[in-house]
Amino acid sequence: MPALETAATVQDAQADLQQAQPGGRESAALPLTLPRPPLNERMPVLRALRSADAALRERAQQLLRPDHRIGRAFDNIILALIVLSVASVLVEATPGLPAWTRGPFRIEEIVVVAVFSFEYLLRLVAADSRLGFIFSFQGLVDLISIAPFYLAGVDTRAVRALRLLRLLRILKLQTHILENTVAVRTRELAEKNASLEQAQAQIKAELDVARALQIAILPASFPARPGCDGAARMIPATTMGGDFYDFIELPDGHIGLVMADVSGKGVPAAFFMAVARTNLRELALHHAEPGACLAETNDVLCAQNPMELFVTVFYCVLDTITGVLRYANGGHNPPYVRRADGTVEALSGAGGLVLGAMPGMSYPDHTLQLLPGDRLVLYTDGVTEAFNPREEAYGTERLIAEVRANGDDGAAALVERICHSVSVFAGGAPQSDDITLTVLSWSAPH
Amino acid sequence: MKLNIETHGGTTLAIAEGRLDFGAANGFQKQLEQELAGAGSSAGGARAPVAALILDCGGVDYVSSAGLRVFLVVARAAKRDGVAFSICALQPAVREVFDLSGFSRIITVHADRASALAQAGHSSA
Numbered sequence: 001m002p003a004l005e006t007a008a009t010v011q012d013a014q015a016d017l018q019q020a021q022p023g024g025r026e027s028a029a030l031p032l033t034l035p036r037p038p039l040n041e042r043m044p045v046l047r048a049l050r051s052a053d054a055a056l057r058e059r060a061q062q063l064l065r066p067d068h069r070i071g072r073a074f075d076n077i078i079l080a081l082i083v084l085s086v087a088s089v090l091v092e093a094t095p096g097l098p099a100w101t102r103g104p105f106r107i108e109e110i111v112v113v114a115v116f117s118f119e120y121l122l123r124l125v126a127a128d129s130r131l132g133f134i135f136s137f138q139g140l141v142d143l144i145s146i147a148p149f150y151l152a153g154v155d156t157r158a159v160r161a162l163r164l165l166r167l168l169r170i171l172k173l174q175t176h177i178l179e180n181t182v183a184v185r186t187r188e189l190a191e192k193n194a195s196l197e198q199a200q201a202q203i204k205a206e207l208d209v210a211r212a213l214q215i216a217i218l219p220a221s222f223p224a225r226p227g228c229d230g231a232a233r234m235i236p237a238t239t240m241g242g243d244f245y246d247f248i249e250l251p252d253g254h255i256g257l258v259m260a261d262v263s264g265k266g267v268p269a270a271f272f273m274a275v276a277r278t279n280l281r282e283l284a285l286h287h288a289e290p291g292a293c294l295a296e297t298n299d300v301l302c303a304q305n306p307m308e309l310f311v312t313v314f315y316c317v318l319d320t321i322t323g324v325l326r327y328a329n330g331g332h333n334p335p336y337v338r339r340a341d342g343t344v345e346a347l348s349g350a351g352g353l354v355l356g357a358m359p360g361m362s363y364p365d366h367t368l369q370l371l372p373g374d375r376l377v378l379y380t381d382g383v384t385e386a387f388n389p390r391e392e393a394y395g396t397e398r399l400i401a402e403v404r405a406n407g408d409d410g411a412a413a414l415v416e417r418i419c420h421s422v423s424v425f426a427g428g429a430p431q432s433d434d435i436t437l438t439v440l441s442w443s444a445p446h
Numbered sequence: 447m448k449l450n451i452e453t454h455g456g457t458t459l460a461i462a463e464g465r466l467d468f469g470a471a472n473g474f475q476k477q478l479e480q481e482l483a484g485a486g487s488s489a490g491g492a493r494a495p496v497a498a499l500i501l502d503c504g505g506v507d508y509v510s511s512a513g514l515r516v517f518l519v520v521a522r523a524a525k526r527d528g529v530a531f532s533i534c535a536l537q538p539a540v541r542e543v544f545d546l547s548g549f550s551r552i553i554t555v556h557a558d559r560a561s562a563l564a565q566a567g568h569s570s571a
Contacts, residue, residue, distance in 0.1 A: 263511035265468055308519050312511065312547060331547035353548030357518050361548075381511070432468065433510075 060126035078119060082166050085112045089161050113149040120146060141165045207267070211240055214270050217277065219247045222411075223255055225320040227372075227445035230257070231412035232438040233419050235382075241434035242269030242311070243380045244277050248284045255320060256284045259332060259378035259438055260313040263354070272309040276301060276355065280313065290315045291328035291363040294355065298330065298363075301356040310356035314378060323370035323442050328363040330355045333381055336400065338407035340373030344400050372443040375407050375414060382433035386422050389429045394422055411439040447474045448505075451481060456497030457566045459559070463505030466513030475516040482523055496529050498566035502559050504535035509543050521553050530554075534562035 065071040085108070091097070092105055120142050127133035134143070145163040215236065222230035232245045242262025250256050258280060262269045280297045287293035294315055301311070314335060316327035327347065331354030334346040349366035370376070379399065386394040399418065406417045415437055422435060447464040458481050466474060484496055501520075503509075509517075517533065524531035534556035536544060544550045556562035 261511060263515040264471075265512065308515065308522070310511075310515065310518065331549075333546065351546065351548060353551055354514075357548075358552055385510075 056125055057128075060122050063122060064126050074119075077115070079167070081112050081115055082163050084108070086161060086164050089163075109149065113146050116142070116146045138168075141168075207240060210267065210270055211236065214240070214273065217274065218244060222247050223249045225255065225445075227443045228255070228318070228320045228441070229411045230255075230438065230440045231410075231415045233415050233436070235419065235423070235431070235435040237265070237382065237432055237434045238430045239265045239432065240267065240270050241265055241382070242273040242309075243382060243434035243436040244273050245378070245436060245438045246277060246281060248281055250288075250317065251285060252288065253320070255318050256290075257316050257318065257376075257378065257438065257440060258284075258313065259335070259380065259436070260311050261332065261380040261382075261434075261436070262311045263309050264307075265432075268307045268309060272301075272305070272307065272311065272356070275304065276311045276313070280315070284315075288317070289328075289365050290317055290326055291352075291365040294328050294330045294352065294363040295361060298353075298355040298361055299359045302359040305356050310354040312354050316376075318370070318440065318442070320442070321445060323372075323374075323444060325368040325370055325376070326365055327368065328352065328365050330363055333379060333384070335376055335378040336403055337368065337370070338375040338377065338403050340371060342404055342407065344404045344407070370442045373408075374442055375403070375411070376440040376442075377403050377414070377418075378438040378440075380434060380436040382431065382435040383418070383422055383437060385433060386426045386431055386435055387429055388425055388427050394425050398425065411441040414439045414441075447477075449474070449477050454563060455567065456495070457500060457563065458496050458498070459500045459502060459563070461502040461505070465508040466506055466516065467508065467510040468512040471510075471512040471516050474513070475519055478516070478520045479523060482520065482527060482529060496527075498530040498532070499524055500556075500559070500562045500566055501531075501533045502535050502562070503533055503537070503540060504559070506540055507537055509540050511547075514543065514547055514549060517549060517553060530566060532556055532562055532566070534559050 062068075063070060063074065088105055088108055123139070123142070124130055124133055133139045141162065145166055215234070218232070218234065222232075230247060232247075234243055234245070242264065244258070244260050244262075246256070246258035246260075248256035248258070258277075260273075260276065260280075262273045262276065276297070279300050280293070283296050283300070284293050287296065294313060297313070311330075312332035313330040314327065314332040315330070316325050316335075318325050327349075329347075329349070329351035331351060334348070334351075336344050336346055338344045347366070347368060350364055352363035353361045377399075384394055384396050384399055388394075398421070402418050402421045403414070406414055409417060418437055418439075419435070447462060447466060447470040449463075450461040452459040452461065460478060460481055462474070464470065478499075478501070482496060482499060499520075501517075521531050532554035533544075535558050536555060541550075541555075544553075544555060554565075556565060
């Protein structure tokens, strides 16, 4: 039903329902009557008539559409004629009107009735339920406004004044046009929303893939060495972050450990993380000294950094046989060493600038002698800045306390302990930063 | 982040307040870049070129790594434009972040606003 809009008023609809018309909407809703072929399929003439009628109805509906140019012009003509004819009824009623005025009034009346009759027929043809239209309030008003003309001998003036009621249709049309416009806009909005949602779903799917790739390049296990073990864990943030850690097997048998955090979030941070991690891993093979390794990595990163991002990097090299740890720090939170006697201290010594910010920087080397049973705890600020629902940060004190209390655990167990403690503290609050933790345990090989 | 601007001769003093985290970083960076470009001048009137930009961080209680990046980007833009850029009045926690990240090595940090203004006036005179 393409142009229900025209005649469908509340009254019409109610009339439709009361009229239980054969072949109308009711039968369409009752497919159970199908076993016998419908009448129109058995009788070709009837079928032809029906299709001609349907075409006529569609045509009439098009002419009457209030949201189109022709329909609107038609409505305006009708409105003008209503006003004109009501006004002339009033003027005609004035006593002492000259006799010569009767002729023009009569012509005007014929024109008005002709147009109204045409309109009435058009609406009748266009109506989805014709009986419904005839007996609807609007249909009756339309009929009354023209019928007296055809009934000769009746003083039609009083009845003609009823044409004022026809103005109601115009008001209704305005409301209808408005509703129609709102419906169209709502539909457009819904379509836009749907396509936006689809685009968002696609972006999310691609980000998920990027996230999975990013996590996949983190090392799955610590290189096997007697007396030495390492474990790491990253709890990804709600948005894509740029934390990473790495275990690197160096040519001289030492093991390189990296803990890093890229500034910012999202795809740029993830890309920069991948670039930083790849360069650092490559350059580590050519530098025995951590400071020199960071210096060259910094220069390389500065040369390929269009987004002006940077990365904080703690890099250390462990001699797994002697327990000598050489380290350099590019703006990262200093790791903690937990001694076998239970003391916990931050790794001391001046650090250098974050990597990627400015070329030509130097990074001083420092040395720490690990003792059997010591644990080295490396972390990113996602750990200490994990927030609970009351917006309190986990903080360094809680981290130190956890490390002190559980430092006798193996590397993997200590990582789990701390992660558990952080998640319990955060209490399910969504974290905006990656939470990354690495623990290294060392005891002299026999 | 809130940013109030004062002009002292050729020196623009930007007084920042709030938490400079990932969410605030982008808008904060745009504001500072506008000040550098002199676009924040009063309606219609062209302002004398900025000779120095001082960022007063006395009201900034937190700076994340994304926030640090803003300082870096602005410091670079200032250097390119020939504007003396400095930061002053860092709260202890923020100062620690600056020292830890090495930023205090590449960005001039003054203890308070008075010394930053004195220094800027001295160098621009």
